[in-house]
Amino acid sequence: MSISTRGIVPSPNPPENLRLPGDPGRPLTLSRGVGRTARISGTLIAALWFTVPLLPLAFWSFADRWSFPSPVPTSWGLSGTMSALQQGGLSAFLHSLALGLAVAIIATPLGAVAARALSNGWAPFPRILTALLFAPVVLPPFAAAFGVNVLLLRAYVPPLVGLVLVLVVIAIPYTTFSMRVAYAAHDTRYEEEARTLGASKWQVLWTIQVPLLTPALARSAFLAFLVGWSDYLVTVIVGGGQVITLPLVTASAAAGTGNDAAVAILSLAAIIPPIVLLALLARSGRQHRGDRS
Amino acid sequence: MTSAIALSSISKTFAADAVPALNGVNLDVLPGTCTAILGPSGSGKSTILRIIAGLEDPSGGGVFVNGVDMTSVLPENRRIGMVFQRPLLFPHLSVIDNVAFADRAAGLSKAEARRNALRFLDMVQLEEFASRPIRSLSGGQEQRVAVARVLAARPAILLLDEPFSALDAALRDDMHQLLADIRASLSPTVLLVTHDRDEAAAVADRIAVVEGGQLLQHDTVDRIYHRPSCRAVARLMGGRNFVDGVAHDGAHHSAVGRVTVDENIPEGPGALVVRQEAIAVATASPSRSLAADEFAGVVSAVQRNGARRSIVIGVDEIDIHAELPPGVNLPVGAPVVFTLPRESVSVVAR
Numbered sequence: 222m223s224i225s226t227r228g229i230v231p232s233p234n235p236p237e238n239l240r241l242p243g244d245p246g247r248p249l250t251l252s253r254g255v256g257r258t259a260r261i262s263g264t265l266i267a268a269l270w271f272t273v274p275l276l277p278l279a280f281w282s283f284a285d286r287w288s289f290p291s292p293v294p295t296s297w298g299l300s301g302t303m304s305a306l307q308q309g310g311l312s313a314f315l316h317s318l319a320l321g322l323a324v325a326i327i328a329t330p331l332g333a334v335a336a337r338a339l340s341n342g343w344a345p346f347p348r349i350l351t352a353l354l355f356a357p358v359v360l361p362p363f364a365a366a367f368g369v370n371v372l373l374l375r376a377y378v379p380p381l382v383g384l385v386l387v388l389v390v391i392a393i394p395y396t397t398f399s400m401r402v403a404y405a406a407h408d409t410r411y412e413e414e415a416r417t418l419g420a421s422k423w424q425v426l427w428t429i430q431v432p433l434l435t436p437a438l439a440r441s442a443f444l445a446f447l448v449g450w451s452d453y454l455v456t457v458i459v460g461g462g463q464v465i466t467l468p469l470v471t472a473s474a475a476a477g478t479g480n481d482a483a484v485a486i487l488s489l490a491a492i493i494p495p496i497v498l499l500a501l502l503a504r505s506g507r508q509h510r511g512d513r514s
Numbered sequence: 515m516t517s518a519i520a521l522s523s524i525s526k527t528f529a530a531d532a533v534p535a536l537n538g539v540n541l542d543v544l545p546g547t548c549t550a551i552l553g554p555s556g557s558g559k560s561t562i563l564r565i566i567a568g569l570e571d572p573s574g575g576g577v578f579v580n581g582v583d584m585t586s587v588l589p590e591n592r593r594i595g596m597v598f599q600r601p602l603l604f605p606h607l608s609v610i611d612n613v614a615f616a617d618r619a620a621g622l623s624k625a626e627a628r629r630n631a632l633r634f635l636d637m638v639q640l641e642e643f644a645s646r647p648i649r650s651l652s653g654g655q656e657q658r659v660a661v662a663r664v665l666a667a668r669p670a671i672l673l674l675d676e677p678f679s680a681l682d683a684a685l686r687d688d689m690h691q692l693l694a695d696i697r698a699s700l701s702p703t704v705l706l707v708t709h710d711r712d713e714a715a716a717v718a719d720r721i722a723v724v725e726g727g728q729l730l731q732h733d734t735v736d737r738i739y740h741r742p743s744c745r746a747v748a749r750l751m752g753g754r755n756f757v758d759g760v761a762h763d764g765a766h767h768s769a770v771g772r773v774t775v776d777e778n779i780p781e782g783p784g785a786l787v788v789r790q791e792a793i794a795v796a797t798a799s800p801s802r803s804l805a806a807d808e809f810a811g812v813v814s815a816v817q818r819n820g821a822r823r824s825i826v827i828g829v830d831e832i833d834i835h836a837e838l839p840p841g842v843n844l845p846v847g848a849p850v851v852f853t854l855p856r857e858s859v860s861v862v863a864r
Contacts, residue, residue: 410602413569416589417596418667420619428619432606 275492281485301482308470310487317450317467318494324388324449325442331389332396332441333434339397340404355394362391366458373459380461387455392445399444403437436506443498450494467491516581518545518671518703519566524575526561526727534573535561537727543720545580548697548704549732550714552750553724559707562724563673566705567596579671590619595669599676601660603648609659610635610644616667634662637699638692654685661692665700672696674706678713690717711751715739723747740789740858741777748787748862754835755793757786761861769830771809776856784861790824792858793836798849807856809834813848827852 281287282301284294335354338344357365366387373383411433415425431438453468460466471487474480519541526536536558543549551559564570566577568589576585584592603612610631611618617627628644635641638658643651651659657677664672674693678686694717697704708714714721715735722732723746730750731743742748745756759768766773766786773786804810811827811834818824823843827834827850836852844850 408602410598410600411604413567413589414596414598414602415604415615415619416569417567417592417594418616418619418663419590420615421588421590424619428615429604433604 275489278485278489281481282489284482284485287481301486304480304483305470305474305486305490308474308483309465310467310470310483310490313465313467313470313487314490316464317491320385320388320452320456320464320466321446321448321450321494323385324392325446327385328389328392328396328445328448329438329442332393332398332445333400333438335393335397336400336404340401340407341409354397357391358394362454363458366455370459380459380463384456384460384464385449387459388449388452389445391452391455392448395444395448396441399441400434400437403434403440407434439502439505443495443502446498447495451491516545517542517578518547518580519543519705520578520581521562521566522576522578524562524565524572524577526558526565526570527573533727535727536565536572539575539724539727539729541722541729541732543703543705545703546697546701547720548693548706548718549720549722550706550708550718551722551724552708552711552714554709554750557724558727559709559724560675563596563675563705563707566671567594567673568592569596593667593669594671594673595664595667596673596675597657597660597664597677599679601653601656603651603656603659603663605648607648608644609640609646609648609651612648612659613663613666615663631662631666634666635659637665637696638662654681654688657681657685657689658692661689661696665696669702672702672704674704676707676709679708679710686713693717723750725750740792741860742787742862744862745785745787745864753787754790755786755788757832757834758864759784759786766859766861769832770834773854773859774807774856775859775861777860779861780863783864785864786854786859787862788854788859790835791837792855793834793852794855795825795827795836795838795844795850795852797844798851804851805853807853808851809854810849810851813844813846813850816844816846825850 280294283297283299285298285300286296287294335344335350339347339351344350369387369390370383373380373386378386407430411429412425415429416422420428451468452466453472456464456466456469467487467490471484471491474487475484520543521539521541524536524539524541525534527534539558539562541549541562551562553559561570565572568584568587572585576583578584579592579594603609604615607615610628613631613634614624614627617630618624622630632641632644635644638661640655640658640662643655643659648656648659660677678689681689690713693704696702704718706714706718711721718735720732720734721738723730723738725746731738731747733741733743738747739751742751742753748756757766757768757770759766759770760782761767761775761779761784762781764775764779766775766779766784768786770786775786798810809829811829813825814828814833815826816823819837821840823838825836825838825844827836834852838844
């Protein structure tokens with residue numbers, strides 16, 4: 222619905238300094254000088270806070286030697302990259318990628334189902350269920366991983382399956398919370414309308430619910446991916462040394478001496494996928510908002 | 515003739531509520547007719563529609579469509595279309611793909627579904643908007659697309675849940691005309707939920723008045739207005755005159771006098787009900803004596819009511835509300851005579 226202002230004729234000579242109650246005396250849409258400066262400064266400081274630590278990382282990645290107190294590497298080269306590859310950096314990168322994707326693919330729909338059940342009141346004992354779902358976040362990770370490992374070993378669960386299983390359990394609180402927020406804002410009458418138009422429950426799921434919740438699903442999947450991508454402790458304990466991921470190789474390299482360049486390139490490699498995914502997420506979110514505005 | 519929709523003793527109690535939302539509702543709607551379900555907020559009128567559509571399961575009773583028991587049939591298999599108060603157009607689909615949704619769900623190809631959709635968009639005069647995104651539509655256009663989308667599902671029954679209440683008066687009139695055009699061309703059975711008695715009277719053949727989860731009366735528009743079954747129906751239809759008295763010998767007796775009533779009325783205490791717009795008022799003349807169907811009173815209040823004026827006539831401590839013809843005015847204190855037309859007078863239980 223639009224509001225027409227065609228019939229409203231502005232006064233030819235509006236009295237100066239006329240101020241009605243509640244009128245701040247200036248257009249709300251204009252930035253104030255001080256506020257605008259503070260906002261820009263805050264953004265710049267935040268950007269520096271995140272990028273400055275990455276700068277030495279980027280320098281070290283392509284440095285053969287960087288002696289103190291030189292502000293930049295004293296000798297540039299790819300010895301760090303070669304060393305990282307020799308230590309199994311590439312296969313570890315691929316393992317981490319696969320682990321992150323596996324956790325995202327499994328934990329996202331499970332989180333969505335849990336969130337839907339909790340939002341719609343379908344789940345019995347919702348408070349207890351919520352507490353159970355969020356328990357992995359509250360428990361000390363080492364205790365949880367160690368305890369679960371004993372159980373998995375006794376149940377003859379293969380280490381790789383056990384690793385994915387435990388990481389999925391750790392990721393579910395994040396995906397559930399993210400999807401619960403989305404379902405709270407989701408109007409189920411779209412689905413009812415689709416049903417009366419002849420769509421079955423499955424058609425409604427794929428043609429209405431999933432497209433409408435795509436941004437939230439992407440956010441959930443991103444969080445779940447991060448759980449799998451960045452995990453160290455569970456991979457060490459439950460993986461039993463069978464799955465070598467990027468955090469394991471990086472930690473191993475960091476434990477030795479003279480590996481600064483290799484550690485730097487491995488750390489840099491660990492940052493790239495989340496940043497790429499975050500950028501894709503922001504882009505898809507903007508497009509979705511544009512479609513629905 | 516088999517009813518297009520028949521509700522048999524429908525009741526509904528929601529888990530969170532102690533009071534039933536619907537209590538033993540029986541309703542028969544003939545094919546091709548338009549019935550308005552009228553009632554205040556929370557009366558259960560939308561629940562009736564949702565039960566017919568299959569979006570809610572009744573706690574008791576049955577839903578029959580053309581004689582077939584539909585009570586346990588899934589909504590997608592009922593061939594009952596529903597338009598909600600909000601258009602609920604799918605935001606990720608274009609206008610034409612919204613209208614083509616039912617055919618796509620039925621398994622038609624995208625091209626064929628879109629070809630069919632164009633026909634229905636043409637019916638609501640929005641063919642040129644086919645390729646536009648939903649966000650480019652105004653509120654009225656959105657509701658037209660919602661109507662086209664539901665028609666494209668070729669429903670035998672059309673349920674409208676206050677679909678025009680969010681529109682301004684001019685758009686609402688347009689939508690009423692659109693509904694009349696659709697009824698003329700497709701003859702669907704229409705069940706419209708509204709809380710606006712003027713809208714109900716404008717578009718429907720019959721009105722079903724619902725209050726407190728009960729169907730109070732289901733009748734033609736004229737009879738609902740002039741022969742309400744009870745005080746609540748008269749009040750919901752905007753009636754303002756309730757004169758307590760006693761009915762016997764085909765007439766109602768009260769402080770106003772003896773008022774002859776056309777229809778058979780139960781003997782005993784009862785309230786005389788007469789529409790304020792049906793009362794004919796004239797200035798009293800001292801030289802003229804009252805006729806048998808005339809009553810005398812004094813104007814005790816005047817209020818402007820659109821182009822007309824509403825007055826209150828005091829008769830022995832009783833207030834009679836009446837409407838004057840456009841342009842006519844009477845001052846407070848003016849003696850008047852009024853007649854209560856027999857065809858507009860009825861008696862309801864006290």
